[in-house]
Amino acid sequence: MPLYTFELRDGTDLLEDEIGVSLPDRDDALEYARGVARELMTGREVRARTWQLNVYENRSHRVFEIPFVALDATLNHLNADLRSTIETVCSRQLALREAVSAVQITLRESRALVARSRGKPYLATCLGERTIRDT
């Protein structure tokens, strides 16, 4: 049976389930992943509807990208056009959040690099992550 692993894009980090689950086929993997997305979103739809869950087969290629907004039952009352607009906005919002997060990390790294080059103290790690990333 193929092994399916998962990657969650929540706007700030890529959260990975590296253990994964062995499932008979892609249909089961899609159903499982949709279940995970619903479980993660239920009760906080406004915040989580911008998230996206990616599914990988045998750790190699991506087989599904599941935008949470597509499964958001709290939007079911909307007509197709409005829903489609919200889905587009959510997709862009996720990209924007990731860009902002990347800029913050780069800024922090830049400050650390400048401080290090001047022989001054600098922030070496933040929540277990190296501030100056390996090149």
Place this chain on the structure above:
Amino acid sequence: MQISGDPNRFLSLASTIDQELLRPSMMAIEMHAGQCLYASGDEVRKVFFPHSGLVVMTMSIHNRPAAGIVLIGNDGVIGGLSATACAPANCNAEVLISGRATWIPAVEYRFALAQSAAISNLAARFDNALMAQAQQTALCNATHHVQARFCRWLLEIYDRTGSTIPLKQATLGRMLGVRRTTVTMVSVRLEKDGVLRSRRGSIEIMKRDDLERHCCECYQRAKSFAKTVFVAGDKDQSLATANAAAAPVPTSAVRQ
């Protein structure tokens, strides 16, 4: 009979006289993770008083345990409610974390309740706290998102066992009624925030305050309610004991 480890709260709150009433029929037991003390529908023949470890009451669906309802450590009694009512178990009692307990036969438990108003009062308070925890879980499952519920369970377990929680994500997923991957994603998020550290087969809480911040209000509500029940009960205890001393022994209080 002596048993090592922390005392069970029920037994430590019982007066010396009441402890003597329970002691002759007490037996020690080692509880092993994964062991089922009784299953839903079983006749409850034993009432357990854990001294260490952790037991979860679960409900089944399609004959498989599906979700955790309440956690009981050395702060509670297992099977007391069903034993008192002579009713079958209404859920499964599964050992989550190995530990030690004492148990007495259900019939002896009922006898002790009938003999002592103080024990009866104490049991009612524990049953009340248990019901409150179950009701809070029902509300929590219906209204709060999985990360808040996950944090609540971790805090409940932390309070009973300590900062290292020897449970797999799959087990926690089963307790929450969600897939293992869902628990992994929530756990990784909290790990990146520095709240906990996940290892294969265990979770270490790094910042308890932050965990509480991520948790829903249900944790504090259940905790404060249990506190209120026991404080209020303690105030009434002396009055109940005095009344019991004056009252005749009920005719039903005869060993079966």
